Amino acid sequence: MGEVLPRAERRRRTEGRILDAARSLFAEVGYERATIRAVAGAAGVDPALVMQYFGSKQKLFQQAVRVTPADGGEPGADEVVEHVLGTLGVKMGELPQSSLAMLRSMLTHPEAAASARRLLGEQIDRVAGSLSGDDARLRASLMTLVMLGVTVGHQLLELEELRGVPPEEVARLLRPGLRALAGPEAP
Amino acid sequence: MGEVLPRAERRRRTEGRILDAARSLFAEVGYERATIRAVAGAAGVDPALVMQYFGSKQKLFQQAVRVTPADGGEPGADEVVEHVLGTLGVKMGELPQSSLAMLRSMLTHPEAAASARRLLGEQIDRVAGSLSGDDARLRASLMTLVMLGVTVGHQLLELEELRGVPPEEVARLLRPGLRALAGPEAP
The missing domain is CATH 1.10.10.60 (Homeodomain-like)
Structure with a gap:
């Protein structure tokens, strides 16, 4: 005042x-x-x-669209699946506006596409760091793209099939596929 | 001439x-x-x-962006997974320009968003028709969004992690998750 x-x-x-x-x-x-x-x-x-x-x-x-990267840690394959699924809780509810802004524009604007590549790359790095095996980066990429697809369908296209579905239900359905992508837990 | x-x-x-x-x-x-x-x-x-x-x-x-819908048939859960994965062969190579045009614009242009919802809805209907169980439409939606995420990452964002990866390799990695979403084969 x-x-x-x-x-x-x-x-x-x-x-x-x-x-x-x-x-x-x-x-x-x-x-x-x-x-x-x-x-x-x-x-x-x-x-x-x-x-x-x-x-x-x-x-x-x-x-x-600048986003502060999530905190790291070095979890194993099972933890990383739960971490990836955990982000879904946020994503099914409300994604930060900065991420929505970037996702919204990433397919038509070069600057947003570059931001999206950088951000997805950081996420892929984090996930891949917790996986073992030669194709860890490829599997980490697919895990990340699975979540991207669900996020785009739910948050940006607002598909009616996902409306009002509890995040835990979506997580339950996606978990086996993400576990398969994460590979066997390191001994 | x-x-x-x-x-x-x-x-x-x-x-x-x-x-x-x-x-x-x-x-x-x-x-x-x-x-x-x-x-x-x-x-x-x-x-x-x-x-x-x-x-x-x-x-x-x-x-x-008008696309002729793929031909139907009433396959079982296993066939539907292979069908969904089979479209990946196309998608990892070259998606029809009409689909790329629609996907490219679906997040910023209302008309393209409506086309995308309609097209994804048709795909979800086709897949759900081959699944059993109460949540068939939800599971079919997630199968469709998994492929959407991979397609967006590969074709539109052109992530380096997916560059030059054979479609069969991607299909092999995605198959367990799609099978889990498809649920048990009907007896």
Whole structure:
């Protein structure tokens, strides 16, 4: 209200509001149709300020979809399946807006495709690190793509077949396939 | 060359050329960025002719992504797994341009999303028809989304992990999970 904030703090809050608005809009309509004007409108600021703070729509997008990688650890094959399935709990509920924004645009916008490849690559690295065998990276990729397909169908295409299905039920059905991909537990 | 074609035949051929160009372009850059002008250029015709023949970009898109459904039959659970995996042979090689066009745009363009839902729904119906049990549609949906995820990762995101991997190898790795989703073979 009448609170007086230091200039740097005010700027940080405004940037945060713009990024929130950008994430929502990119997630909703994708990169191509999310205009600077619309982002500014949703954040309650002037479009010129968005450009001043972020430089371009592309740079705004990069900031908006930046995700902090999940914490690591070195679990075994069984744990990694449960970890992969555990992310489904989030995914069936509400995926972070930054991930939705990236997924929404990854097939039409080169910048989003690059973000998606990088993020999926990190996920594949993490999963592969817990598997043994020559084709660990291939199997880790397929585990990741299984979850990507389910996430796209549920969160972005909103298929009616998955609506209201409890995540545990989906996890129960996917577990045998993910276990088969993870391979035998290391001794 | 000097061949004289009836007017209707000439129009049919020109329409075919425009649709081919549209499919390629929608598949490559998605709905938003595929302009009528670029389609016309690729087909070697005037943009006005594209509008005259198809009426709007949206109608052109609808025609371009129209897919003839695969033939039915009523296979059992094991056959349906092999059928689902068999489509992978196509998908790991080259998916029809019409399907690529639709997949490319399904997350950002409402018309493409509707096409994708319809097409996935038909696939889910076909697969569910071969499964028994209460949750046949849910399991059929997950089988379909597993293949969607692999297709998106391989064909649209072009993940390096899947580059050059023989389709039979991917099929071998996915088979146990799809079998588990298909459930026990009907007696």
